[in-house]
Amino acid sequence: MRIATATAVVLALAAGVAPSAVAHERPTTGEERPTVDGYWRMDGYGSVLALRNGILQEYQTTSVSCLKGDSARRTGDGRYTAADGSVLTLRTGPGKDRASLSFDSSVGHRALRRVQALPHDCTRPAPKGPRAAFDVFWQSFAENYPFFAAKGVDWDAVRDRYRPQVHADTTRKDLFAIFSKMVKPLHDAHVAVIDGKRVYAEVRPGTVMPSKKLDTKVKKFIEKRDLKHATYRKDFAGGRITYADLPGGQGYLRISGFAGYAPEGAPFAAHLAELDRALDTVLTKDRTRRLKGLMIDLRVNGGGSDALGIRIAERLTDTPYVAYSKRARNDPADPGKHTRPEPIRVRPADAPRYTGPIAVLTGGSTVSAGETFTQALMDRPGRTVRVGRPTQGVFSDVLARNLPGGMAVWLPNEEFLTRTGRTFDGTGIPPHLSEPVFTKEEFAKNRDSAFDRALRVLSAR
Secondary structure (H helix, E strand, O other), rough: OOOOOHHHHHHHOOOOOOOOOOOOOOOOOOOOOOOOOOEEEOOOOOEEEEEEEEEEEEEEEEOOOOEEEEEEEEEEEEEEEOOOOOOOEEOOOOOOEEEEEEEOOOOEEEEEEEEEOOHHHHHHOOOOOHHHHHHHHHHHOOOOOOHHHOOOOOOHHHHHHHHHHOOOOOOOOHHHHHHHHHHHHHHHOOOOEEEEOOOOOOOOOOOOOHHHHHHHHHHHHHHHOOOOOOOEEEEEEHHHEHHHHHHHEEEEEEEOEOOOOOOOHHHHHHHHHHHHHHHHHHHOOHHHHOOOOEEOOOOEOOOOOOHHHHHHHOOOOOOEEEEEEEEEOOOOOOOOOOOEEEEEEOOOOOOOOOOOOEEEOOOOEEEEOOOHHHHHHHHOOOEEEEEEOOOOOOOOOEEEOOOOOOOEEEOOOEEEEEEEOOOOOOOOOOOOEEEEOOOOOHHHHOHHHHHHHHHHHEEEE
Protein backbone atom coordinates (compact mmCIF):
# COMPACT_ATOMS: atom_id res chain seq x y z
CA MET A 1 0.00 0.00 0.00
CA ARG A 2 2.94 2.33 0.42
CA ILE A 3 4.38 4.70 -2.15
CA ALA A 4 7.51 6.82 -2.22
CA THR A 5 8.63 9.88 -4.09
CA ALA A 6 11.27 9.48 -6.75
CA THR A 7 13.70 11.53 -4.67
CA ALA A 8 13.15 9.23 -1.72
CA VAL A 9 13.88 6.18 -3.88
CA VAL A 10 17.43 7.39 -4.37
CA LEU A 11 18.14 9.52 -1.33
CA ALA A 12 16.22 8.00 1.58
CA LEU A 13 13.60 5.43 2.41
CA ALA A 14 10.82 7.90 3.16
CA ALA A 15 7.45 6.55 2.08
CA GLY A 16 3.83 7.64 1.89
CA VAL A 17 0.70 5.94 0.57
CA ALA A 18 -1.01 5.35 -2.75
CA PRO A 19 -4.34 4.62 -4.59
CA SER A 20 -6.19 4.19 -7.94
CA ALA A 21 -9.66 3.99 -9.43
CA VAL A 22 -13.22 3.27 -8.46
CA ALA A 23 -16.59 3.33 -6.66
CA HIS A 24 -17.66 5.58 -3.81
CA GLU A 25 -19.87 4.83 -0.85
CA ARG A 26 -23.59 4.97 -1.30
CA PRO A 27 -25.49 5.77 1.89
CA THR A 28 -27.71 3.06 3.30
CA THR A 29 -31.39 3.86 3.65
CA GLY A 30 -32.82 2.77 6.95
CA GLU A 31 -30.42 -0.14 7.20
CA GLU A 32 -27.22 -0.64 9.14
CA ARG A 33 -24.12 0.10 7.09
CA PRO A 34 -22.50 -3.12 5.81
CA THR A 35 -19.58 -4.23 7.94
CA VAL A 36 -16.11 -3.76 6.53
CA ASP A 37 -14.71 -6.71 8.47
CA GLY A 38 -13.54 -9.60 6.33
CA TYR A 39 -11.28 -9.99 3.31
CA TRP A 40 -11.08 -7.69 0.31
CA ARG A 41 -9.13 -8.06 -2.94
CA MET A 42 -8.01 -4.91 -4.76
CA ASP A 43 -8.65 -4.42 -8.43
CA GLY A 44 -5.00 -4.41 -9.49
CA TYR A 45 -2.09 -3.79 -7.11
CA GLY A 46 -1.67 -7.48 -6.24
CA SER A 47 -3.04 -7.07 -2.73
CA VAL A 48 -5.63 -8.53 -0.38
CA LEU A 49 -6.76 -6.73 2.78
CA ALA A 50 -7.82 -8.44 6.00
CA LEU A 51 -9.94 -6.30 8.34
CA ARG A 52 -10.46 -7.72 11.82
CA ASN A 53 -10.82 -6.23 15.30
CA GLY A 54 -10.07 -2.70 14.12
CA ILE A 55 -6.87 -3.67 12.27
CA LEU A 56 -6.32 -3.42 8.51
CA GLN A 57 -3.60 -5.80 7.34
CA GLU A 58 -2.26 -5.83 3.79
CA TYR A 59 -1.13 -9.06 2.11
CA GLN A 60 1.02 -8.70 -1.00
CA THR A 61 0.21 -11.50 -3.41
CA THR A 62 1.54 -13.01 -6.60
CA SER A 63 0.82 -16.36 -8.23
CA VAL A 64 3.77 -17.81 -6.29
CA SER A 65 3.66 -15.94 -2.97
CA CYS A 66 1.83 -14.07 -0.23
CA LEU A 67 3.73 -11.83 2.19
CA LYS A 68 2.48 -9.47 4.86
CA GLY A 69 2.66 -5.80 3.98
CA ASP A 70 1.63 -2.71 5.92
CA SER A 71 -1.01 -2.47 8.60
CA ALA A 72 -3.17 0.31 10.02
CA ARG A 73 -5.39 0.77 13.08
CA ARG A 74 -8.96 2.03 12.96
CA THR A 75 -9.15 5.59 14.27
CA GLY A 76 -12.65 6.61 13.17
CA ASP A 77 -15.64 5.67 11.05
CA GLY A 78 -14.00 4.00 8.06
CA ARG A 79 -10.67 5.65 8.87
CA TYR A 80 -7.44 3.78 9.54
CA THR A 81 -4.10 5.29 10.52
CA ALA A 82 -0.78 3.61 9.68
CA ALA A 83 2.36 3.74 11.82
CA ASP A 84 3.78 6.54 9.66
CA GLY A 85 0.67 8.69 10.24
CA SER A 86 -0.87 8.02 6.82
CA VAL A 87 -4.67 8.02 6.89
CA LEU A 88 -6.68 5.52 4.83
CA THR A 89 -10.43 5.74 4.35
CA LEU A 90 -12.48 2.68 3.46
CA ARG A 91 -16.08 3.05 2.30
CA THR A 92 -18.47 0.22 1.49
CA GLY A 93 -20.73 0.17 -1.55
CA PRO A 94 -22.31 -0.12 -3.90
CA GLY A 95 -23.67 -3.25 -2.22
CA LYS A 96 -22.15 -5.17 0.67
CA ASP A 97 -19.45 -6.88 -1.39
CA ARG A 98 -17.82 -3.83 -2.94
CA ALA A 99 -15.88 -0.98 -1.38
CA SER A 100 -13.29 1.68 -2.14
CA LEU A 101 -10.08 2.74 -0.43
CA SER A 102 -8.62 6.24 -0.52
CA PHE A 103 -5.54 7.90 0.95
CA ASP A 104 -5.12 11.35 2.41
CA SER A 105 -1.89 12.19 0.59
CA SER A 106 -2.86 10.98 -2.87
CA VAL A 107 -5.64 11.21 -5.44
CA GLY A 108 -8.15 8.64 -6.63
CA HIS A 109 -9.37 5.40 -5.12
CA ARG A 110 -8.72 1.68 -5.17
CA ALA A 111 -11.59 -0.68 -5.91
CA LEU A 112 -12.17 -3.53 -3.48
CA ARG A 113 -14.27 -6.66 -3.85
CA ARG A 114 -15.08 -8.94 -0.93
CA VAL A 115 -13.62 -12.46 -0.99
CA GLN A 116 -14.41 -15.34 1.33
CA ALA A 117 -10.90 -16.07 2.57
CA LEU A 118 -7.23 -15.25 2.20
CA PRO A 119 -5.40 -16.95 -0.66
CA HIS A 120 -3.97 -20.30 0.37
CA ASP A 121 -0.39 -19.02 0.18
CA CYS A 122 -1.24 -16.48 2.91
CA THR A 123 -2.09 -19.22 5.42
CA ARG A 124 1.20 -21.07 5.26
CA PRO A 125 4.79 -20.09 6.03
CA ALA A 126 6.35 -17.80 3.44
CA PRO A 127 9.01 -19.33 1.18
CA LYS A 128 12.62 -18.72 2.20
CA GLY A 129 16.00 -18.51 0.56
CA PRO A 130 17.55 -16.64 -2.39
CA ARG A 131 15.59 -18.59 -5.02
CA ALA A 132 12.31 -17.71 -3.31
CA ALA A 133 13.33 -14.05 -3.16
CA PHE A 134 14.21 -14.15 -6.86
CA ASP A 135 10.90 -15.71 -7.84
CA VAL A 136 8.84 -13.16 -5.87
CA PHE A 137 10.96 -10.30 -7.30
CA TRP A 138 10.54 -11.46 -10.88
CA GLN A 139 6.85 -12.32 -10.48
CA SER A 140 6.06 -8.93 -8.89
CA PHE A 141 7.25 -7.20 -12.04
CA ALA A 142 5.71 -9.78 -14.37
CA GLU A 143 2.26 -9.27 -12.84
CA ASN A 144 2.30 -5.51 -12.16
CA TYR A 145 4.78 -3.57 -14.34
CA PRO A 146 3.04 -2.02 -17.39
CA PHE A 147 5.99 -0.76 -19.43
CA PHE A 148 8.10 -3.72 -20.61
CA ALA A 149 7.04 -3.33 -24.24
CA ALA A 150 7.63 0.43 -24.19
CA LYS A 151 11.07 -0.12 -22.65
CA GLY A 152 11.97 -2.90 -25.09
CA VAL A 153 12.68 -5.37 -22.28
CA ASP A 154 11.88 -9.10 -22.55
CA TRP A 155 11.22 -9.94 -18.88
CA ASP A 156 11.03 -13.69 -19.59
CA ALA A 157 14.51 -13.53 -21.11
CA VAL A 158 15.71 -11.64 -18.02
CA ARG A 159 14.49 -14.49 -15.82
CA ASP A 160 16.13 -17.12 -18.04
CA ARG A 161 19.43 -15.25 -17.88
CA TYR A 162 19.63 -14.53 -14.16
CA ARG A 163 17.73 -17.28 -12.32
CA PRO A 164 20.45 -19.90 -12.95
CA GLN A 165 22.87 -17.55 -11.13
CA VAL A 166 20.83 -17.80 -7.91
CA HIS A 167 21.22 -20.78 -5.59
CA ALA A 168 21.01 -21.66 -1.91
CA ASP A 169 24.43 -20.16 -1.17
CA THR A 170 23.91 -16.86 -3.01
CA THR A 171 24.85 -14.07 -0.62
CA ARG A 172 22.58 -11.13 0.11
CA LYS A 173 25.13 -8.81 -1.51
CA ASP A 174 25.22 -10.91 -4.67
CA LEU A 175 21.41 -11.14 -4.79
CA PHE A 176 21.14 -7.35 -4.51
CA ALA A 177 23.60 -7.03 -7.41
CA ILE A 178 21.59 -9.50 -9.54
CA PHE A 179 18.34 -7.68 -8.91
CA SER A 180 20.00 -4.37 -9.77
CA LYS A 181 21.27 -5.75 -13.08
CA MET A 182 17.81 -7.08 -13.91
CA VAL A 183 16.09 -3.69 -13.61
CA LYS A 184 18.89 -1.45 -14.91
CA PRO A 185 17.71 -1.62 -18.57
CA LEU A 186 14.34 -0.16 -17.52
CA HIS A 187 15.94 3.21 -16.64
CA ASP A 188 12.84 3.83 -14.54
CA ALA A 189 13.22 6.27 -11.62
CA HIS A 190 10.21 4.66 -9.92
CA VAL A 191 11.97 1.30 -9.75
CA ALA A 192 14.25 0.64 -6.80
CA VAL A 193 15.93 -2.36 -5.16
CA ILE A 194 16.21 -1.85 -1.41
CA ASP A 195 18.26 -3.64 1.22
CA GLY A 196 18.34 -1.61 4.42
CA LYS A 197 20.14 1.65 3.66
CA ARG A 198 21.38 0.33 0.34
CA VAL A 199 19.26 1.46 -2.63
CA TYR A 200 19.70 0.91 -6.35
CA ALA A 201 17.76 3.07 -8.82
CA GLU A 202 18.25 4.48 -12.30
CA VAL A 203 17.04 7.59 -14.10
CA ARG A 204 16.39 8.23 -17.75
CA PRO A 205 19.71 8.52 -19.62
CA GLY A 206 20.86 12.12 -19.94
CA THR A 207 18.98 13.30 -16.86
CA VAL A 208 19.95 13.95 -13.24
CA MET A 209 17.94 12.85 -10.21
CA PRO A 210 17.00 15.82 -8.01
CA SER A 211 18.96 15.95 -4.77
CA LYS A 212 19.39 18.29 -1.84
CA LYS A 213 22.81 19.28 -3.19
CA LEU A 214 21.44 20.11 -6.65
CA ASP A 215 18.46 21.96 -5.19
CA THR A 216 20.71 24.10 -2.98
CA LYS A 217 23.01 24.94 -5.90
CA VAL A 218 20.15 25.86 -8.22
CA LYS A 219 18.30 27.89 -5.60
CA LYS A 220 21.39 30.02 -4.87
CA PHE A 221 21.95 30.52 -8.60
CA ILE A 222 18.37 31.63 -9.19
CA GLU A 223 18.34 33.98 -6.21
CA LYS A 224 21.57 35.63 -7.32
CA ARG A 225 20.80 35.85 -11.04
CA ASP A 226 17.07 35.68 -11.73
CA LEU A 227 15.62 37.23 -8.59
CA LYS A 228 18.21 39.93 -7.91
CA HIS A 229 15.76 42.67 -8.85
CA ALA A 230 12.68 41.09 -7.26
CA THR A 231 10.55 43.58 -5.36
CA TYR A 232 9.23 40.92 -2.96
CA ARG A 233 10.53 37.43 -2.10
CA LYS A 234 9.54 34.92 0.52
CA ASP A 235 10.21 31.25 1.29
CA PHE A 236 7.68 28.74 2.62
CA ALA A 237 7.52 25.08 3.61
CA GLY A 238 11.08 24.87 4.89
CA GLY A 239 12.37 26.50 1.72
CA ARG A 240 10.69 24.08 -0.66
CA ILE A 241 8.45 26.86 -2.01
CA THR A 242 9.71 30.29 -3.04
CA TYR A 243 7.67 33.19 -4.37
CA ALA A 244 8.92 36.48 -5.84
CA ASP A 245 7.41 39.51 -7.57
CA LEU A 246 9.46 40.28 -10.67
CA PRO A 247 9.88 43.67 -12.36
CA GLY A 248 7.32 44.14 -15.11
CA GLY A 249 4.38 42.64 -13.21
CA GLN A 250 5.23 38.93 -13.43
CA GLY A 251 5.27 36.51 -10.52
CA TYR A 252 7.71 33.66 -9.91
CA LEU A 253 6.78 30.50 -7.99
CA ARG A 254 9.46 27.85 -7.43
CA ILE A 255 8.42 24.44 -6.07
CA SER A 256 11.22 21.96 -5.36
CA GLY A 257 8.94 19.15 -4.19
CA PHE A 258 5.47 18.15 -3.10
CA ALA A 259 6.59 16.75 0.23
CA GLY A 260 8.55 17.84 3.28
CA TYR A 261 6.48 20.97 3.93
CA ALA A 262 6.08 20.14 7.64
CA PRO A 263 8.49 18.51 10.14
CA GLU A 264 9.28 14.82 9.65
CA GLY A 265 6.59 12.61 11.11
CA ALA A 266 3.86 15.26 10.83
CA PRO A 267 0.51 14.07 9.41
CA PHE A 268 -0.40 14.93 5.85
CA ALA A 269 -2.83 17.55 7.11
CA ALA A 270 0.12 19.56 8.44
CA HIS A 271 1.79 19.57 5.00
CA LEU A 272 -1.48 20.64 3.40
CA ALA A 273 -1.92 23.43 5.95
CA GLU A 274 1.59 24.75 5.23
CA LEU A 275 0.85 24.75 1.50
CA ASP A 276 -2.39 26.62 2.09
CA ARG A 277 -0.53 29.17 4.21
CA ALA A 278 1.90 29.76 1.35
CA LEU A 279 -0.85 30.07 -1.26
CA ASP A 280 -2.94 32.38 0.92
CA THR A 281 0.10 34.61 1.49
CA VAL A 282 1.05 34.73 -2.19
CA LEU A 283 -2.26 34.58 -4.07
CA THR A 284 -4.00 37.48 -2.39
CA LYS A 285 -6.91 39.29 -4.03
CA ASP A 286 -4.65 42.21 -4.86
CA ARG A 287 -1.87 40.13 -6.36
CA THR A 288 -4.15 37.86 -8.40
CA ARG A 289 -5.70 40.99 -9.96
CA ARG A 290 -2.47 42.77 -10.84
CA LEU A 291 -0.23 39.88 -11.94
CA LYS A 292 0.42 39.98 -15.69
CA GLY A 293 1.90 36.51 -15.75
CA LEU A 294 3.08 33.71 -13.45
CA MET A 295 6.20 31.59 -13.91
CA ILE A 296 6.10 28.20 -12.11
CA ASP A 297 9.57 26.67 -11.80
CA LEU A 298 9.59 22.86 -11.45
CA ARG A 299 13.02 22.22 -12.96
CA VAL A 300 14.35 20.60 -9.77
CA ASN A 301 11.36 18.88 -8.21
CA GLY A 302 11.65 15.52 -6.47
CA GLY A 303 7.94 14.75 -6.38
CA GLY A 304 5.80 13.72 -3.42
CA SER A 305 2.03 14.02 -3.05
CA ASP A 306 -0.12 14.37 -6.17
CA ALA A 307 -2.85 15.79 -3.91
CA LEU A 308 -0.69 18.83 -3.12
CA GLY A 309 -0.25 19.50 -6.83
CA ILE A 310 -4.01 19.37 -7.37
CA ARG A 311 -4.41 21.77 -4.44
CA ILE A 312 -2.24 24.33 -6.23
CA ALA A 313 -4.04 23.81 -9.55
CA GLU A 314 -7.30 24.66 -7.76
CA ARG A 315 -5.90 28.15 -7.14
CA LEU A 316 -5.13 28.63 -10.84
CA THR A 317 -8.55 28.30 -12.48
CA ASP A 318 -12.10 29.63 -12.32
CA THR A 319 -13.43 26.69 -14.32
CA PRO A 320 -13.59 23.01 -13.25
CA TYR A 321 -11.69 20.61 -15.49
CA VAL A 322 -10.10 17.15 -15.53
CA ALA A 323 -6.41 17.17 -14.62
CA TYR A 324 -5.77 13.61 -15.84
CA SER A 325 -7.15 10.11 -15.43
CA LYS A 326 -5.48 7.26 -13.55
CA ARG A 327 -5.59 3.57 -14.29
CA ALA A 328 -3.67 0.59 -12.93
CA ARG A 329 -2.61 -2.66 -14.53
CA ASN A 330 -4.99 -5.31 -13.18
CA ASP A 331 -4.38 -8.55 -15.09
CA PRO A 332 -1.28 -10.54 -14.02
CA ALA A 333 -1.20 -12.30 -17.37
CA ASP A 334 -1.88 -9.34 -19.66
CA PRO A 335 0.02 -6.04 -19.31
CA GLY A 336 -2.48 -4.43 -21.68
CA LYS A 337 -5.42 -4.70 -19.29
CA HIS A 338 -6.16 -2.01 -16.71
CA THR A 339 -8.69 -0.72 -14.24
CA ARG A 340 -11.28 1.71 -15.54
CA PRO A 341 -9.62 5.15 -15.82
CA GLU A 342 -10.65 7.44 -12.95
CA PRO A 343 -10.83 11.16 -13.77
CA ILE A 344 -9.02 13.37 -11.27
CA ARG A 345 -10.77 16.72 -11.25
CA VAL A 346 -9.60 20.25 -10.50
CA ARG A 347 -12.30 22.33 -8.83
CA PRO A 348 -11.79 26.08 -8.31
CA ALA A 349 -10.79 26.83 -4.73
CA ASP A 350 -12.96 28.95 -2.47
CA ALA A 351 -10.14 31.48 -2.21
CA PRO A 352 -8.45 34.09 -4.42
CA ARG A 353 -7.41 32.49 -7.70
CA TYR A 354 -4.96 33.47 -10.44
CA THR A 355 -6.33 32.74 -13.92
CA GLY A 356 -3.91 34.60 -16.18
CA PRO A 357 -1.04 33.33 -18.37
CA ILE A 358 1.35 30.77 -16.90
CA ALA A 359 4.79 29.57 -18.03
CA VAL A 360 5.90 26.26 -16.50
CA LEU A 361 9.65 25.53 -16.40
CA THR A 362 10.52 21.81 -16.57
CA GLY A 363 13.51 19.55 -17.12
CA GLY A 364 14.81 16.05 -16.60
CA SER A 365 14.95 16.68 -12.84
CA THR A 366 11.20 17.32 -12.78
CA VAL A 367 10.10 13.99 -11.33
CA SER A 368 6.97 12.11 -10.25
CA ALA A 369 4.45 14.48 -8.57
CA GLY A 370 6.31 17.35 -10.26
CA GLU A 371 5.24 15.72 -13.52
CA THR A 372 1.66 14.97 -12.52
CA PHE A 373 1.32 18.65 -11.52
CA THR A 374 2.72 19.64 -14.92
CA GLN A 375 0.18 17.33 -16.53
CA ALA A 376 -2.59 18.80 -14.37
CA LEU A 377 -1.92 22.21 -15.95
CA MET A 378 -1.97 20.99 -19.56
CA ASP A 379 -5.75 21.39 -19.95
CA ARG A 380 -6.04 24.33 -17.58
CA PRO A 381 -8.43 26.93 -19.08
CA GLY A 382 -6.28 29.75 -20.38
CA ARG A 383 -3.06 28.96 -22.20
CA THR A 384 -0.21 27.48 -20.22
CA VAL A 385 3.20 27.34 -21.92
CA ARG A 386 5.92 24.85 -20.96
CA VAL A 387 9.56 25.95 -21.33
CA GLY A 388 12.76 23.96 -20.87
CA ARG A 389 13.34 20.22 -21.34
CA PRO A 390 11.15 17.08 -21.09
CA THR A 391 10.33 15.86 -17.60
CA GLN A 392 11.76 12.60 -16.20
CA GLY A 393 8.90 10.33 -17.35
CA VAL A 394 7.63 8.62 -14.16
CA PHE A 395 4.07 9.25 -12.99
CA SER A 396 2.70 6.20 -11.18
CA ASP A 397 2.42 5.85 -7.44
CA VAL A 398 5.14 3.47 -6.30
CA LEU A 399 4.05 -0.07 -5.42
CA ALA A 400 6.18 -1.40 -2.56
CA ARG A 401 6.75 -5.17 -2.46
CA ASN A 402 8.45 -7.10 0.33
CA LEU A 403 10.70 -10.02 -0.58
CA PRO A 404 11.53 -13.18 1.34
CA GLY A 405 14.66 -12.56 3.39
CA GLY A 406 14.01 -8.89 4.15
CA MET A 407 14.81 -7.01 0.94
CA ALA A 408 12.18 -4.99 -0.90
CA VAL A 409 11.46 -3.63 -4.36
CA TRP A 410 9.51 -0.59 -5.54
CA LEU A 411 7.89 -0.45 -8.96
CA PRO A 412 5.16 1.50 -10.81
CA ASN A 413 1.90 -0.13 -11.88
CA GLU A 414 -0.23 2.86 -12.97
CA GLU A 415 -0.62 5.16 -15.94
CA PHE A 416 -1.69 8.82 -15.93
CA LEU A 417 -3.71 9.58 -19.06
CA THR A 418 -4.42 12.80 -20.91
CA ARG A 419 -7.95 13.44 -22.19
CA THR A 420 -6.89 11.80 -25.46
CA GLY A 421 -5.59 8.69 -23.65
CA ARG A 422 -1.90 9.48 -24.03
CA THR A 423 0.75 8.76 -21.40
CA PHE A 424 4.20 10.32 -21.05
CA ASP A 425 5.87 7.48 -19.17
CA GLY A 426 9.45 6.98 -20.26
CA THR A 427 9.66 10.03 -22.51
CA GLY A 428 8.43 12.67 -20.08
CA ILE A 429 6.21 15.65 -20.88
CA PRO A 430 7.84 17.72 -23.64
CA PRO A 431 8.09 21.52 -23.49
CA HIS A 432 6.42 23.80 -25.99
CA LEU A 433 9.61 25.86 -26.13
CA SER A 434 12.93 24.02 -25.79
CA GLU A 435 15.75 25.65 -23.83
CA PRO A 436 18.79 24.27 -21.95
CA VAL A 437 18.26 23.65 -18.24
CA PHE A 438 21.10 24.05 -15.71
CA THR A 439 23.84 22.71 -17.96
CA LYS A 440 27.52 23.23 -17.18
CA GLU A 441 27.66 25.86 -19.91
CA GLU A 442 24.64 27.69 -18.51
CA PHE A 443 26.22 27.86 -15.06
CA ALA A 444 29.65 28.81 -16.44
CA LYS A 445 28.24 31.69 -18.50
CA ASN A 446 25.76 32.77 -15.83
CA ARG A 447 22.84 32.02 -18.14
CA ASP A 448 19.35 30.81 -17.41
CA SER A 449 17.91 30.47 -20.88
CA ALA A 450 14.65 28.84 -19.83
CA PHE A 451 13.90 31.55 -17.26
CA ASP A 452 14.69 34.32 -19.72
CA ARG A 453 12.55 32.72 -22.46
CA ALA A 454 9.61 32.29 -20.10
CA LEU A 455 9.92 35.91 -18.98
CA ARG A 456 9.85 37.09 -22.59
CA VAL A 457 6.80 34.94 -23.32
CA LEU A 458 4.89 36.30 -20.34
CA SER A 459 5.96 39.89 -21.03
CA ALA A 460 4.70 39.65 -24.62
CA ARG A 461 1.15 38.80 -23.57
